Amino acid sequence: MINYSDEAIITGLKEKRGVSIDYLYSEYFPMVKSIVVKNFGTYEDAEDVFHDGLMILYEKIQKGTLVLTCSLKTFFFAICRHIWLQRLERKTRLIYCADVVNESAEDYYSLPFEIDEANLEKVRICQFHFLFLPEDCQKILRMFFSKVKMSEIAICMGFKDPYYAKVRKYLCKNMLRKKILNDPRYKTYFDNE
Amino acid sequence: MSNREKLPELIDRYNNGELSGDELTAFLEMLKASPRLRKEVKLDSDLNKILADSDILELRKVILSVQKNRKKRKGPDLQIILLAASLLLLIGIEVFLFMNYPQHNPSIGNKIISKNQPVLKQPVQKIKIENQITTTETENKGTKNITYKKEAKTADNFRENLSFENIIGATRHAGSFRMVAPAMGAHFSEKATIVFKWTPDKQAKIELKIMDNSGSGVHESGSLDQSDYSLAPGTLKQGLYYYKVMQKDEIIFFGKFIVD
Numbered sequence: 001m002i003n004y005s006d007e008a009i010i011t012g013l014k015e016k017r018g019v020s021i022d023y024l025y026s027e028y029f030p031m032v033k034s035i036v037v038k039n040f041g042t043y044e045d046a047e048d049v050f051h052d053g054l055m056i057l058y059e060k061i062q063k064g065t066l067v068l069t070c071s072l073k074t075f076f077f078a079i080c081r082h083i084w085l086q087r088l089e090r091k092t093r094l095i096y097c098a099d100v101v102n103e104s105a106e107d108y109y110s111l112p113f114e115i116d117e118a119n120l121e122k123v124r125i126c127q128f129h130f131l132f133l134p135e136d137c138q139k140i141l142r143m144f145f146s147k148v149k150m151s152e153i154a155i156c157m158g159f160k161d162p163y164y165a166k167v168r169k170y171l172c173k174n175m176l177r178k179k180i181l182n183d184p185r186y187k188t189y190f191d192n193e
Numbered sequence: 194m195s196n197r198e199k200l201p202e203l204i205d206r207y208n209n210g211e212l213s214g215d216e217l218t219a220f221l222e223m224l225k226a227s228p229r230l231r232k233e234v235k236l237d238s239d240l241n242k243i244l245a246d247s248d249i250l251e252l253r254k255v256i257l258s259v260q261k262n263r264k265k266r267k268g269p270d271l272q273i274i275l276l277a278a279s280l281l282l283l284i285g286i287e288v289f290l291f292m293n294y295p296q297h298n299p300s301i302g303n304k305i306i307s308k309n310q311p312v313l314k315q316p317v318q319k320i321k322i323e324n325q326i327t328t329t330e331t332e333n334k335g336t337k338n339i340t341y342k343k344e345a346k347t348a349d350n351f352r353e354n355l356s357f358e359n360i361i362g363a364t365r366h367a368g369s370f371r372m373v374a375p376a377m378g379a380h381f382s383e384k385a386t387i388v389f390k391w392t393p394d395k396q397a398k399i400e401l402k403i404m405d406n407s408g409s410g411v412h413e414s415g416s417l418d419q420s421d422y423s424l425a426p427g428t429l430k431q432g433l434y435y436y437k438v439m440q441k442d443e444i445i446f447f448g449k450f451i452v453d
Contacts (some may be wrong), residue, residue: 016252016255017255018255018258018259018262020260021255021256021259022259022263024411025263051253051260053255054252054256055249055252055253058249058252059249062248075243095221099309122239122243123249124253126240126243126244127237127243127244127249127253128253128257130244130250131253131254132258141244142244142247142250145240145244145245145247146245146247148333155271157243170201170202170205173201173205173237173240173383174201176240176241177201177233177237178238179235180236181232181233183234
């Protein structure tokens with residue numbers, strides 16, 4: 001297997017290259033899985049944390065705020081560990097009304113920025129359900145969220161008039177809303193917001 | 194359009210700042226009154242923000258597709274394969290045991306299987322029972338084939354009675370009655386005295402009934418008002434026995450013991 005330098009990975013992630021993400025999965029995911037599974041999490045939890053970590057890394061790369069004082073792997077691990085421990089604490093607090101005793105942070109690279117872990121989870125759930133909507137619904141909603149006018153959406157989608165585009169938009173948005181509201185993760189952790 | 198049908202539109206317009214005047218006042222009233230509506234408005238507002246970022250959405254799409262491809266490449270989870278293999282193995286063992294259990298396959302235990310045994314001209318000539326071993330002698334063209342097999346009948350005496358097993362230890366309306374001996378599933382020699390002891394319920398007399406593993410009654414104590422009862426050595430032959438303690442025609446204890 002080819003070994004990519006940190007710079008190559010950063011460039012690949014910036015350009016959303018599947019091959020770079022696949023490489024990160026092979027090289028970085030095992031250690032994320034290890035920290036999550038050792039701390040009361042499942043394989044699926046580890047995948048969620050890994051995806052959230054990628055999002056944070058991508059955002060930092062895009063905004064040009066990524067400053068590495070250690071290897072990219074150490075940095076990424078610190079992000080994921082931070083996300084998981086925060087998530088564990090939030091969920092334990094919500095379910096058992098109790099605090100989790102975090103493992104000592106002394107041996108780890110500490111993050112010089114804050115992470116809104118709950119928001120990461122919410123974003124992931126919403127995006128996940130959006131990406132599993134029918135293709136035409138995704139198209140309509142993408143245009144709607146990008147503030148494209150109904151008349152233009154109607155033309156683009158080949159609808160007879162803007163009113164029909166509006167109806168379709170409501171139907172698609174409702175479908176998405178229902179999927180999210182019925183998601184047990186959303187129900188459990190965001191109902192009481 | 195009903196209010197319910199209008200709601201998504203109202204939520205949308207509220208989050209886009211398009212409601213005003215009476216419409217806004219009415220909507221705010223509804224918001225105040227309905228936690229569910231507040232939740233929907235919040236979700237709608239979140240969706241507007243989250244899904245407006247098409248760049249992040251594209252990245253999520255790539256991540257999900259990489260994840261999907263990796264799972265496809267990896268094939269079924271090793272744990273699932275191991276679980277399926279274990280299940281198959283268990284089923285195989287079950288089938289093997291079932292087929293080799295004399296109760297289900299009567300030919301086993303009666304038929305003598307001898308390696309390289311030619312066709313018998315005369316079937317079984319002599320059966321001798323001695324210490325649970327059946328000796329079967331067969332003769333074929335002057336050659337004696339002697340094989341030994343544990344007597345199926347004896348094994349039958351120790352087979353658990355599933356109906357009884359389910360109620361072992363069960364007590365009903367037992368009051369202060371407690372069975373002290375024998376311990377559940379205790380083993381006794383054929384030559385030993387089997388002693389039953391209990392802490393008595395002073396209210397009424399009890400009766401002890403002993404059954405073999407087929408459910409047939411083999412011994413009844415009659416009405417007892419003491420706190421123990423003994424069976425003389427040799428009363429019961431080798432086998433698994435169940436006993437019930439009765440009080441006023443009701444079972445107040447059910448136990449088992451083995452004579453071997």
